[in-house]
Amino acid sequence: MQQKSNNAIPQQAFDWYDSYAHGGMDRRTFITKLGSLVALGYSMTVLTSALLPNYAQAEQISFNDADIKATYAQFDSPLGHGKGQGQGYLVEPTHKSGLLPVVLVIHENRGLNPYIKDVARRLAKAGFIAFAPDALFSLGGYPGNDDEGRQMQSSLDRSKIEQDFVAAGQFLKAHKQSNGKLGAVGFCFGGYIVNFLAAVDANLIQAGVPFYGTPAAKALRHNIKAPLLIQLAELDERVNNTWPEYEQDLIAFNVPYQMHMYKNANHGFHNDSTGRYDEVNAELAWQRTLAFFNQHIS
Template sequence: MEHRDDGTRPLGGLDGLQTAPLSRRGFVMTSLMTGLTLATPSVSAQAIQTDGAGLVAGEVHIPARDGPMPGYRAMPEGAGPFPVILVIEEIFGVHDYIKDVCRRLAKAGYCAVAPELYAREGDLSSMTDVKTILRDVIAKTPDAQWIADLDAAATWAVAASNGDGARLATMGWCRGGRGVWLYAAHRRDLKAGIAWYGPLGGERTDIQPRTAGDVAGEINAPILALYGGADTGIPVASVEAARDRARAAGKSVDLVVYPDAPHGFHADYRPSYRAAAAEDGWARALAFLKAKAM
């Protein structure tokens, strides 16, 4: 990864990653999906709807190395500059839940940007099967590629969206939670990362060579880790081990485990949603950002 130090450009670089190979197909998705993902068996009635009053919110196109990348941006009305939150999606794409999260962050005073990190690999708006998404999209997206895309989104937020380049953080869910750990190990100017139930382990491949647990001792920003004790896919012990590895290296990880919460407990559109854990986690997340000068 390229090393630059001009205040708004990418800083650092995660060891073990190669320059991202660009898709020969270009962008498969040139705009965001409308509505919620089709890859969930049912949509719960309690899905939160955050209005856009007082906000500038909507779909955007972010300059990337190989063309305009679709994304969603929400920020307060006004001159700013606003602290920037890079929002990292689940495996399902930037659908209405992720867009709503951006608006929630904007209501709290942030410029929230969610780039569609899987736009080159497949059309997530039409995909209904989780296994297919994991095999044909997630497994084929190089870590170096989406990290470069987040860097591009950060640069764009500062240049075109009243973003404050000195106040940059990231927040992600599920696969995006994994992304928080890796991005925190990549970017030296990151102020904070908030990982909602991101997996710490997983298969290592040529294009995804390191797990979140592998880089725990290399993070450049404090992380708030919000996990479910009833998550059958992410053992609490793996998160505790990552926290301990980070602390042994002099890094800061605050781990909160909700004993009865399953995976996806913040996803208010799914049956996995647990209101008490989600609301407590959200309050902790906003307090954590404020405490880190965000």
């Protein structure tokens, strides 16, 4: 039987992966479902390589880039995990001086993986001080693979994870080179955290860019003052189902927002380590993100 190519992978495979990655399906069921496609002529190697991340191929900005300095920094987080301490990946531009805008970079539901670190480096290359906390710090940090990272993050108290990111935002905003204006960008779970940070404290962030993230609790939304750039994927039914009701509240509370729906894009389309990556849409969304931060926090 002739094997079918990556480009021909049916949408249902991406939907299965999304369900698996967000707790709606266990790994055995996910692999079994992929096996049903093998019987139709797809290679399991092609399927898994398209759906599962390959971080070695995703680096856009090297940590050795002369325009940035990448280190780790700890911060006080008395209401979070880690006995009052959190840790994150701090990337500062070396080609900029004076006070600079600062951006919190928030990972998905699996800890601080290489893709998120690269996003922080991209922001620093663009002239922002970027800080990417690791919600798994109290458990030893991102374990090196997403499956274990998801299990670890799901074992943690979500409310304490939220407080870790609040504390991280406060830490970054107080950075000695900060101009006092904090932006936040996050992906998937991180998109939810961006919405949460905007809602939990009206004065914490000055601009938020949630990529395919669900909204904060309805009871908090009246606090939102920061402008939001909502980035959604057309094929992401799970997250998109939450948007109409969220938009009604943003309108009701006079929140300045823009929403972009990226045509034929899957959840995770910005992540260049998987087959869900959509280069054209990802680049457009990223340029919009940089422009939005330059407008609101520079």
